[in-house]
Amino acid sequence: MLSTAHLTMKFGGLTAVSDLNLEIRKNEIVGLIGPNGAGKTTAFNVITGMYYPTEGKVLFKGRDITGLKPHSITALGIARTFQNIRLFKEMSVLENVLVACHMSINTGIFGATLHLPGYRSRESEARRFSMELLEKVGLVHLAYEKGTSLPYGQQRRLEIVRALATKPKILLLDEPAAGMNPQESRELMDFIRKIRDEFDLTIFLIEHHMQVVMGVCEHMYVLDYGVTIAHGDPASIQKNPKVIEAYLGVD
Amino acid sequence: MTLSLLFQHIVNALSLGSLYALIAIGYTMVYGILRLINFAHGDVFMLGAYVAFYGITLVSLPWWAALLVSIAFTALFGIGLERVAYKPLRDSPRISIMISAIGASFLLESLAVLIFGGRPKGVPVPDVLSKVIHFGSVSMITISLIIPLFTFALLGVLVWIVNKTKTGMAMRAVSTDIEAARLMAVDVNKVVSFTFGIGSLLAAFGGIMWSFKYPQLNPLMGMMPGLKCFIAAVIGGIGSIGGAVMGGFLLGIIEIMIVAFLPTLSGYRDAFAFILLIVVLLVKPTGLLGKRQAEKV
Amino acid sequence: MIMKATTGKQPFALTRNRLLTIIALAAFAVLAIIANSFFDAFTLRVFNMCAIYIVLALSLNLLNGFTGLFSLGHAGFMAVGAYVCALLTMTPELKEMNYFLVPIVPWLRNITIPFLPAILIAGLASAFVGFLIGAPVLRLRDDYLAIATLGFGEIIRVLITNAQPITNGAQGLKGLPRYATTFSVWVAAGLVTLFMVLLMRSSYGRAMKAVRDDELAAEAMGINVFRVKVTSFTVSSFLAGVGGALLGHMITTIDPKMFTFMLTFNILLIVVLGGIGSISGSVISAIVVTILMEALRFLDEPMNLIFFKTEGLPGLRMVVFSILLMVMVIYRQRGLMGNKEFSWDMLQGLFVKKGRKGGDHV
Numbered sequence: 001m002l003s004t005a006h007l008t009m010k011f012g013g014l015t016a017v018s019d020l021n022l023e024i025r026k027n028e029i030v031g032l033i034g035p036n037g038a039g040k041t042t043a044f045n046v047i048t049g050m051y052y053p054t055e056g057k058v059l060f061k062g063r064d065i066t067g068l069k070p071h072s073i074t075a076l077g078i079a080r081t082f083q084n085i086r087l088f089k090e091m092s093v094l095e096n097v098l099v100a101c102h103m104s105i106n107t108g109i110f111g112a113t114l115h116l117p118g119y120r121s122r123e124s125e126a127r128r129f130s131m132e133l134l135e136k137v138g139l140v141h142l143a144y145e146k147g148t149s150l151p152y153g154q155q156r157r158l159e160i161v162r163a164l165a166t167k168p169k170i171l172l173l174d175e176p177a178a179g180m181n182p183q184e185s186r187e188l189m190d191f192i193r194k195i196r197d198e199f200d201l202t203i204f205l206i207e208h209h210m211q212v213v214m215g216v217c218e219h220m221y222v223l224d225y226g227v228t229i230a231h232g233d234p235a236s237i238q239k240n241p242k243v244i245e246a247y248l249g250v251d
Numbered sequence: 252m253t254l255s256l257l258f259q260h261i262v263n264a265l266s267l268g269s270l271y272a273l274i275a276i277g278y279t280m281v282y283g284i285l286r287l288i289n290f291a292h293g294d295v296f297m298l299g300a301y302v303a304f305y306g307i308t309l310v311s312l313p314w315w316a317a318l319l320v321s322i323a324f325t326a327l328f329g330i331g332l333e334r335v336a337y338k339p340l341r342d343s344p345r346i347s348i349m350i351s352a353i354g355a356s357f358l359l360e361s362l363a364v365l366i367f368g369g370r371p372k373g374v375p376v377p378d379v380l381s382k383v384i385h386f387g388s389v390s391m392i393t394i395s396l397i398i399p400l401f402t403f404a405l406l407g408v409l410v411w412i413v414n415k416t417k418t419g420m421a422m423r424a425v426s427t428d429i430e431a432a433r434l435m436a437v438d439v440n441k442v443v444s445f446t447f448g449i450g451s452l453l454a455a456f457g458g459i460m461w462s463f464k465y466p467q468l469n470p471l472m473g474m475m476p477g478l479k480c481f482i483a484a485v486i487g488g489i490g491s492i493g494g495a496v497m498g499g500f501l502l503g504i505i506e507i508m509i510v511a512f513l514p515t516l517s518g519y520r521d522a523f524a525f526i527l528l529i530v531v532l533l534v535k536p537t538g539l540l541g542k543r544q545a546e547k548v
Numbered sequence: 549m550i551m552k553a554t555t556g557k558q559p560f561a562l563t564r565n566r567l568l569t570i571i572a573l574a575a576f577a578v579l580a581i582i583a584n585s586f587f588d589a590f591t592l593r594v595f596n597m598c599a600i601y602i603v604l605a606l607s608l609n610l611l612n613g614f615t616g617l618f619s620l621g622h623a624g625f626m627a628v629g630a631y632v633c634a635l636l637t638m639t640p641e642l643k644e645m646n647y648f649l650v651p652i653v654p655w656l657r658n659i660t661i662p663f664l665p666a667i668l669i670a671g672l673a674s675a676f677v678g679f680l681i682g683a684p685v686l687r688l689r690d691d692y693l694a695i696a697t698l699g700f701g702e703i704i705r706v707l708i709t710n711a712q713p714i715t716n717g718a719q720g721l722k723g724l725p726r727y728a729t730t731f732s733v734w735v736a737a738g739l740v741t742l743f744m745v746l747l748m749r750s751s752y753g754r755a756m757k758a759v760r761d762d763e764l765a766a767e768a769m770g771i772n773v774f775r776v777k778v779t780s781f782t783v784s785s786f787l788a789g790v791g792g793a794l795l796g797h798m799i800t801t802i803d804p805k806m807f808t809f810m811l812t813f814n815i816l817l818i819v820v821l822g823g824i825g826s827i828s829g830s831v832i833s834a835i836v837v838t839i840l841m842e843a844l845r846f847l848d849e850p851m852n853l854i855f856f857k858t859e860g861l862p863g864l865r866m867v868v869f870s871i872l873l874m875v876m877v878i879y880r881q882r883g884l885m886g887n888k889e890f891s892w893d894m895l896q897g898l899f900v901k902k903g904r905k906g907g908d909h910v
Contacts, residue, residue: 350877532695
């Protein structure tokens with residue numbers, strides 16, 4: 001579904017990502033792990049079009065999407081969340097999700113402002129869809145609360161749901177378990193598995209705590225200073241000496 | 252164009268360039284540290300000129316004493332301004348602090364109209380500065396020579412401060428990364444105050460020299476030069492003192508050259524600075540000597 | 549004026565809030581008619597200026613408050629609108645009287661069209677200029693955007709001052725037909741307000757607010773951020789042009805010195821005081837500030853307070869306003885309304901304690 005070929009990202013003299021070759025198949029849950037500063041978020045940013053890679057290509061369903069603008073990439077079916085939750089601060093929970101539906105409403109400014117019938121039907125459809133999504137994750141009772149007033153764990157869920165509202169084929173999650181205790185992380189991982197099954201998704205996630213993702217990823221890539229030092233299934237990764245060295249006792 | 256006239260134009264260009272450079276430095280230093288466009292800086296320039304004026308006319312000070320008093324007063328004023336108008340907003344969205352700066356600028360201008368009166372005042376230029384000296388067939392006013400000389404002297408001192416003293420190092424640290432500097436036990440408040448103090452001092456000096464060269468004061472005299480000098484700072488690379496100096500001189504020289512060689516376009520003299528700004532912003536936003544600033548995602 | 553979100557199809561329900569809004573609007577219409585007939589010319593003018601400043605404040609708030617773009621060149625777009633409308637509505641005789649230094653260019657001389665098409669064309673002209681300027685300039689970061697737009701505002705003004713055969717340069721245009729009647733300005737204000745309300749409650753308005761709140765996240769959620777910015781800029785310029793045209797035809801004189809940064813500042817003041825991101829805030833603030841500006845004119849005149857007499861203090865008015873702006877931005881950054889809208893519930897809440905709800909639920 002998603003793959004990269006010799007993806008390299010340099011910032012001046014600093015090589016953040018070096019020769020990254022990913023291959024993610026449909027419905028897989030794939031992990032990108034590595035110590036802090038390894039270049040994982042940078043890889044995400046290149047894939048989603050925020051940076052133009054110094055070298056290499058990004059391919060989605062066989063098509064070269066290198067260099068496309070982020071909103072076009074989202075329209076093609078790749079959605080993402082952010083390491084430090086980027087909710088829309090002044091908007092309610094429902095509005096946050098509705099923003100992600102703007103793509104599908106797509107009637108141009110005049111149709112929207114005049115509330116023409118074509119717009120109205122799409123808008124109510126979007127609302128119904130959003131409320132449904134919120135219901136599925138148990139946030140619907142908070143629909144009119146301000147997004148940032150929610151407790152941290154629910155904010156994370158909201159961000160994920162917002163990304164889901166763009167109707168993606170693949171979901172990129174950047175450290176979704178950050179700031180959570182082991183119990184919460186486990187619940188989150190169950191949640192991720194559930195949405196993968198329910199929405200027929202492929203999931204690619206970044207995490208720097210290995211234990212968290214061991215149970216949920218089917219396949220993992222390990223990055224250290226931008227270089228891929230290992231990839232494979234969780235069991236072999238855990239035993240890989242290079243991986244252990246890179247983490248050097250850090251859990 | 253005679254040699255004499257050409258020479259005069261060159262000297263004028265250097266004078267104007269120096270004045271612009273002095274003011275542009277204040278903008279660039281403040282922006283480098285606080286990421287703030289200090290709209291009120293042009294009005295500080297105006298304030299310096301007026302204080303010196305009143306020193307000479309009301310208190311009958313000799314011009315050099317009035318100058319010293321004025322730059323000291325204005326430096327303190329600049330520090331006070333920061334404390335009142337900008338410090339409370341340091342953690343607020345940038346738009347708020349920009350609005351405060353605009354508000355401060357208009358406040359100063361309207362206070363000036365209120366206190367000093369809106370009508371232009373003639374400046375009694377001291378004789379030693381308005382003397383005309385001759386080099387063979389070329390003649391010019393002393394002030395036009397003194398301005399670049401003093402400016403270079405001041406710049407020399409400034410460069411020494413920034414590069415060779417501890418305070419200067421603190422300034423450079425804060426402008427690179429304010430959080431890191433704080434963690435390194437740099438007293439950020441002191442550094443900010445010091446920066447505003449120096450910037451205001453230079454602007455006041457520039458204002459006083461300006462009033463000797465173009466001896467007419469009015470409360471809005473700082474507006475255009477203020478805008479142009481900010482543009483100069485941006486062109487040179489905002490955040491870089493060398494860039495501000497370069498930008499200031501560039502702008503001053505080009506402006507005089509337009510007046511000299513393309514007199515029909517003189518009406519567009521002010522617009523030219525803005526056109527140059529737009530061009531630079533579109534082609535190389537970081538300016539001639541500026542550095543890129545990336546945002547972490 | 550905010551109504552609860554309705555999901556699904558429902559007949560137009562005459563809720564208490566809607567009823568209150570209709571009554572309020574009707575009362576205001578009656579007030580306007582009374583004002584038109586009975587106020588003296590000066591008071592009527594102040595009353596009508598409120599409407600014009602509502603239009604202008606909303607046009608700036610769309611850009612600053614709702615899309616998060618800090619533009620300082622607003623006066624430039626107003627100037628474009630004012631001049632285009634003036635040149636289209638002036639008769640050839642009027643033009644000849646004005647252009648006594650340098651005659652007007654021939655192709656402009658004989659164009660005279662009615663007010664409504666003229667003002668629409670003026671708005672479109674401003675929108676066009678806005679589009680031309682916006683496309684390159686909106687790629688810049690906020691503070692650079694502010695300075696670049698300020699620069700463009702000044703450039704427009706200088707161009708107008710120097711294009712003698714077209715604009716009559718520094719002399720300006722006098723004797724413009726007073727097309728800005730009580731009816732036309734308040735209808736304009738009403739239409740613009742309605743437009744803003746509808747826009748902000750639509751998906752496009754949400755997209756703009758998303759761009760304001762977090763550009764990167766908005767882009768990641770599929771919003772073409774650049775296109776939203778340009779659209780917002782263009783629409784804002786259109787409204788500014790309309791406002792400028794109304795202003796010109798109310799004061800009946802326009803010249804380049806009217807459209808300086810000072811004018812932009814005045815409108816910015818209104819927007820900040822009312823609350824960046826609040827439509828009702830801008831409306832209320834426009835009315836209050838316009839009236840206050842006139843009412844405080846006495847500060848510039850000699851005053852006879854009970855205890856002492858003061859001489860006229862010109863400039864005091866602006867001092868007061870500048871202080872007001874700074875105090876507001878330092879201590880109550882959100883302005884009067886913050887980014888919430890006025891609602892009857894809110895008014896009721898001032899008198900009766902109610903529970904709190906978050907967000908700006910649309």
